Amino acid sequence: MIASTRHVHVLGALGRLAATGGWARVMDGKPLEAALDLVDAELLVAAGVLEVGRVGDGTFVPTDLHACYADPTALADAVTCELQQALRQVRGTDEVGRDEIRARGSASAAAATALVEGVVPMLASAHGALVGGRGEFLDVGVGAGVVSATLCRTWPGARAVGIDVLPEALALARDEAARCAVAERVELRLQSVADLDDVDRFDLAWLPQVFVPRVDLDRGIAAVHRALRPGGWLVMPVASVSDDDSELDRAAVRHDAALKGGGLVDDADVRGVLAGVGFTVERTLCGVDQTVFLARRPG
Numbered sequence: 629m630i631a632s633t634r635h636v637h638v639l640g641a642l643g644r645l646a647a648t649g650g651w652a653r654v655m656d657g658k659p660l661e662a663a664l665d666l667v668d669a670e671l672l673v674a675a676g677v678l679e680v681g682r683v684g685d686g687t688f689v690p691t692d693l694h695a696c697y698a699d700p701t702a703l704a705d706a707v708t709c710e711l712q713q714a715l716r717q718v719r720g721t722d723e724v725g726r727d728e729i730r731a732r733g734s735a736s737a738a739a740a741t742a743l744v745e746g747v748v749p750m751l752a753s754a755h756g757a758l759v760g761g762r763g764e765f766l767d768v769g770v771g772a773g774v775v776s777a778t779l780c781r782t783w784p785g786a787r788a789v790g791i792d793v794l795p796e797a798l799a800l801a802r803d804e805a806a807r808c809a810v811a812e813r814v815e816l817r818l819q820s821v822a823d824l825d826d827v828d829r830f831d832l833a834w835l836p837q838v839f840v841p842r843v844d845l846d847r848g849i850a851a852v853h854r855a856l857r858p859g860g861w862l863v864m865p866v867a868s869v870s871d872d873d874s875e876l877d878r879a880a881v882r883h884d885a886a887l888k889g890g891g892l893v894d895d896a897d898v899r900g901v902l903a904g905v906g907f908t909v910e911r912t913l914c915g916v917d918q919t920v921f922l923a924r925r926p927g
């Protein structure tokens with residue numbers, strides 16, 4: 629995270645450029661011409677997000693590379709999520725609206741791609757089952773359904789169960805599954821992970837900790853362990869801070885995790901809960917503001 633993107637005007641400029649075509653022009657090396665695009669770009673240069681390209685020709689280039697930069701829609705949605713979350717806080721409401729769930733879904737597209745292309749191929753038993761067309765996937769916090777739909781589209785024959793505590797999310801997930809022509813392979817349930825009662829069923833489970841309140845997480849991890857087949861895998865991104873982060877960044881990650889519902893949980897605590905229910909943590913991957921735990925139910 630570039631620290632200046634915590635500034636509301638900087639986020640606004642980034643989101644507007646992404647939503648209205650200017651960001652796509654930047655990424656394609658084309659000059660910006662519209663007056664408002666140039667005003668946004670000037671602010672992003674001052675903020676250290678962009679730098680001026682070949683002097684005087686109106687082109688700009690990002691100073692840094694981020695996965696979401698390549699997809700302006702996902703970038704606009706990620707910015708929208710941040711702003712909507714902040715607005716909810718100002719208004720003192722916990723209620724997550726349809727627009728925010730949809731924006732979160734689009735912002736999860738990068739995570740879905742990383743899961744199917746980068747992470748699952750490392751998990752031999754789950755990968756084999758999914759590629760073989762017999763794999764079953766558990767999507768905890770299905771939201772707008774992007775992760776389940778991406779997975780089912782990638783592996784024909786794979787099936788997903790998506791659970792969420794918000795009826796609004798399930799309606800969006802149903803639309804997304806239909807849009808991707810995988811509706812008959814995606815089962816959706818209004819259910820908390822804490823109440824999951826499947827046994828020995830899934831080859832792979834996805835559980836993003838930052839959205840799940842702690843009281844549900846501990847019971848949920850035990851329920852997911854029971855729900856996986858022996859040898860099945862849990863992929864669990866966990867919000868985390870590093871000693872290299874500035875104090876502001878660490879505080880912002882903690883604040884964001886609290887607003888999303890799951891709060892910040894330290895690595896040793898996560899390892900303790902996973903081991904306590906019988907998972908073996910085989911590997912961890914470090915991402916921006918999160919650590920991804922790859923844990924296995926022993927075969």
Ligand SMILES: C[S@@+](CC[C@H](N)C(=O)[O-])C[C@H]1O[C@@H](n2cnc3c(N)ncnc32)[C@H](O)[C@@H]1O
Pocket residue numbers: 729732733734736768769770771772773774775776791792793794797819820821822839840841844889
């Ligand atoms: C931001 S969404 C994840 C985005 C999603 N991957 C997508 O493709 O849209 C996280 C979801 O977790 C859900 N959630 C929170 N607590 C939960 C719980 N205890 N059990 C199941 N889902 C939960 C939230 O309602 C929210 O919709």
